[in-house]
Amino acid sequence: MPRTGVFICHCGSNIAGTVDIDKTVEASRNFPGVVHADEYRYLCSEMGQDIITKAIKENDLDRVVVGTCSPRMHENTFRKAAAEAGLNPYLLEVANIREHCSWVHKDMEEATPKAIALLRAAAAKAALNEALEAPRLDVEKRALVIGGGIAGIQAALDIAEAGYVVDIVEKDPSIGGRMAQLEKTFPTLDCSACILTPKMVEAAQHPNINLLTYSEVDEVKGFVGQFDVKIKQKARYVDPVKCTGCGICWEKCPSKASSEFEMGLAKRKSIYVPFAQAVPMVPVIDRDSCLYFRKGRCQICEQECPPQAIDYEQQDEIIERRYGAIVVATGFDQLDPTIYGEYGYGQHPDILTGLEFERIFNASGPTGGKVVKLSDGKPPKKVVFIQCIGSRDKARGMNYCSKICCMYTAKQAILLKEKVPDAKSYVFYIDVRTGGKGYEEFQRRAAEEYDVAYMRGQVGKIFPEDDHLVVRGIDSLTNRNIEIKADMVVLAAATVARADAPEVGRLVGINSDSYHFFNEAHPKLKPVETHTAGIFIAGACQAPKDIPETVSQASAAAVKAIGLLSKEKLQGEACTAEVIQSECSGCLNCEAICPYTAITPVEIEERYKDGVLKRTVAEVNPALCQGCGSCAVTCRSGSINLKGFSNDQIMAEVDAICLQR
């Protein structure tokens, strides 16, 4: 018979307010095997832990049940307290009488018997607990950063500076991401490229950083400390070693395609670098538009290339590497506003999105930096900015705020006034949100010094008339209808998750919210961790955010990765699966279901009649097993037990709850 001690926590009034502690302690004394029961106001406090440690020693306890909050909160705290008294920490069992009981009940008459039932179940399970040892696992001292925007660059630089090797995987031909597309940055109006390109160059030159551009993550296996990743490096058709980036190829290339970097507002060649400061300065050939790949003729780039770097035979390559930690920094997309028919986006060249307008300002953009209308090349005199296109829109299920639009609109209105001094800007907004250092001041300057007219209200229709765009809206403060004859309309289209975010999430094994932004492990206390150990998130792939916030989050993710990589060994999972091989029939369904490739077939010998029979059974590699339990529930004959959650233990819990009311 075990000698079990039960300890019940009041959690202030969190538990004690709904559960009768005295009754619960009394009832606990009568559970089979319980020799000691006690209670305390805050068991997680030092005093509380002392009570447990002392009681274990004084009463010679060999099992401990704590009735407290969720094991996610304090299981470790109490395991350590048990270990302090010389007990194997896995002999302690947590009954969650807060989240599972006191918090979800109001009536003490109902909550108390439930708390008792949960404790009885925990005591029944604890009686079958076994001492477990967690394996110690190696850490691969190398990090992977997925996404080469400012978030990925910053995270990689920080990790590299700490002395660890980092690979940046970027799916575009150059690193730089969204920030590279921006003109100036709020609230200081420094040029985006001027502050970004030094970081791009630093990343490229850093001895600890490897850039894998034009590459995508193909597969992620393994677990914290030992992620086995397959990276597909797409064929560039240009040898990066030979290429000098001289630019003759894209100068001479006769075929064109729409430029992704210019948001489709300009053309690029079929062999191209996305922008002038691209890193690496090695072009790629876009097979879909290249004459040679389409029709088998041309090859001008090959003929013209001085170092003969063109290689049409290049193939996609799969790189396989092991990483200790992964930072996901895959960024965001801009909503395509065509779904909002009333704004007429896509039907008139002077109706633009915020990011498109950004390119109009840029000296290397489609207009060479001249702020002009795309329809007739004349400078716009009246520009209407409309906020919250696809943001804060309950009707279309896009409830969240895109966060950056209020500020970049103020910035664009200021830049417009500077470039076209007689231009007038109008901003239709729901609320102006300027949380951030210097942000409010910046927006006020736009309104007060740059003559930007802010109108609280919404636009119902935009249509072309003569040589301008008629914007019809309503001023919700005065309830007046407004009609503006504008030269240009800029839609602050929502910041949305990357189109491939669900796939990336599935690939690396992290989950997302309903908008496909990746979920942090805790909204306040674990903002860069994910629910998968060893995988961190940074930047706008988690939620819309501006550059300063992105950079701080990237550094935070880097610190978490560094902390992980700096460990000599990681403590592995003690609660791993084991196969009862004499019962295993060897169907190996567990092998198919295991997400960690921890199960392999093994041949065993058994006595049969006068001889020996060889047969195949399953075996679990405890170093790879993460204790998810999928195999245990797949096994029809119950031949797999998850240590710490064995079939007997679960059954004992069920019996303890069902057989006694």
Added chain:
Amino acid sequence: MAERNIESVNKVREAVSQDLLGGRIDLLLGWEKGHYWWQSRPLFARSEEDLEKLAWDSFCAVNLSRYLLEELKDHDKIGVLVKGCDARAFNRLLQDNMVKRDQVILYGLPCPGMLDYNRLIEKAGGALLGITEENGRVILNIESGEQEAQRDDLLLDKCKDCRYPDPAVYDQLLFSPQGEKEGPERFKTVEELEEMSAEERFGYWEKELSRCLRCYACRQACPFCSCRECFVEQENPRWQGRAYQPSENFMFHLVRAYHGTGRCIDCGECERSCPVDIPLQELNRKLIKDINELYGDYEAGLDAEQEPPLLTYRPDDPAAFSEK
């Protein structure tokens, strides 16, 4: 029973005897006649003499592949006569890693469907001395003379809605294929049960399952039941109570049916072997129907290479828990 098929039996015997007598296989799993003319039981042939007993007629319903589980312990290479359902059963065992393909030689027998003795005597309306068959008709020899009936009306339940009478896997096909069938009423009873209210349905199964003797014949006949120790016999933990009562009968049959989800090859041997006529195949067919509806059409046992839906993950799999 008139020998409608001396020729066919000879053809089968000819095919297998070369292999058995030539030592290519150590054992042949086939059928022989039982005590009565309407019974064909498994034959374990090791010699020429044994092969003399070989039968291939309209009563060879027993699924032979299941016997491989035991026989492979004692034999290196076994020949098996396989109908459509026996072949799917073989694929089941193959996918469950219970057999290796090269341990077995399969002689494929496209199956016209097996006859149900109960239907025969019902049709005869009295003592039935034997039958002869020709062109899809069955002639019943009764005391007062002869009576004719359509063969399709006399099939076993398990054969009535069989969609794949031809073996999906074989080394040698002994007769010309029957072709794929529609099986239009395969899910008819399941649909009727689905129409019922929960109470009605519970009442139906309570009544049916109350007859269960827990003899486990269904399990013993089943090609997806290949566990070394069935959950019903485990002591620690004891999943299945020994008590002979409805709730324990429910436990057994529901868990067994769930163990066949995406694995049951719909051979109907469970129901045919049940001594108290529990419509067990309806439980299995409900799960087959559910799997088809959730994950797209899947016919267990047709293709051993095709991954079973419950052992694979596709991004577009339904996620009932996260979808509202």
